[in-house]
Amino acid sequence: MTPIDTIPAPGQATDGIRASRRGFGLALAGLSGLLALDAGTAHAARPASAGHGIKNAVLVHGAYADGSCWSDVIGRLQRAGLNATAVQNPLTSLADDVAATRRILDLQDGPTVLVAHSWGGTVISEAGVHPKVASLVYVAARAPDAGEDFASLAARYPKPPASAGLVHAGGFAQLSEAAFLEDFAGDIEPARARVLYACQGRIADTLFDARTTEAAWHSKPSWYAVSTNDRTISPEFERFLAARMKAKTIELRASHLSLISHAREVSDLIIEAAA
Template identity: 40%
Template sequence: MSAFENVTVIVIHGAWADGSSWEPVIRRLQQQGFNVVAAPIPLTSLSEDAAALRRTIVRTQGPVIVVGHAYAGAVVGTAQDERVKALVYVAALAPDEGETVADVFYHDEPHPKAPHLAPDSDGFIWMPDESFSEAFAQYATAEQIALCRAVQRPISAKSIREPVASPAWKTTPAWYLIAEEDRMINPKTQRFMAQRMKATIRSFAVDHTPLLTSPDKVADIICEAAQATLD
């Protein structure tokens, strides 16, 4: 019997992705005995994404660990529920009260290979195809990159412009995986946010999407958060 069989890990994808981006980590967590659910957020506004997370939490029972990648860090911060025992940020954005996702995303200078991002005529922001291999996940396999391009989901500009309320990391223990070779979110920005959160920090020489390229490291930090908060 696994010590984690009554624990649910909710994983949340970021912009330009869907739940399939978590597949390597989901398999590893399931092998550890966790229940795992990928929250299907619409990427239409931060409020609507937060509502999708709340609906996902309601569907679970017992203690919950909420994990977010990139943009989804802002969504993780809305997880104000007594059953949520820990928050895990994977190269994720963590705006403070009154800030927007854009405020923290542009906190420091961009990487030279970071994509140029601008909304289309419908107000949605798409990732240029070449940027999946140049910045989003430069250490991913060709097969992984092809899948990322195929399932890409745009994010509404509204999502990154909406100020956040008081985030859950102010009252819930948090862990932060800093991706030191991230070309999307400056590692300096990640460290600033993690330190401000007073998170437990784990730092690795990984790209922006370690859930694809270093899933063992991501699964390990989730297990660490569960062990520390559920004993």
């Protein structure tokens, strides 16, 4: 048994308990602070998020390219929580490219942001009326109105240097290596640009002759990224197209391949359109 004279008096016991409680409270406060700090650090390390908006992005490449040109953007979109899918356009006709895009749209499980580069803008202007498309993003892209003679419209603006580098053979065309490296991918590291050149899609000679029957940008909210150093589409023409569709517009000091040289900015624009 504990001797009676070792038992603390009631006031002493209360003071001891209070001291213990104070120590325990301080420990909890310190632990809470550490947890809050850890949570804040973890939050800061997370990539930009698409929030609670659109969860799908379908990416349409342009002429002289293929779906792999979206690789840097796709990785960023995936880290932001978006389900990203690149279309592989046959580049044989507008109808064929639109059909390829619609097949991918049909596979999406909900609202989708439809994104295009270059010639792909013609494709999404037609395919963008698909019921799953909630918004459109144009990256240095064409954006024709329904039934418009787009070549005549483009002729009002300075002729881009890349067009002089087209090489035709067997009903198809591609850019020469010099035109690809200097005019199409002018701000891409040369070794990578040569890989992209080797992967470029050959376009049918008649690809650009087709006219759209729809202009989805009339009915869907749109975003546009202008490439101010573009030598494949005139930057002035890009600005006109963006203004005409009343698109939320950014300007990038980039070549035609801003989706590679400025992948972060292009990804952020797509995430904004999704959110």
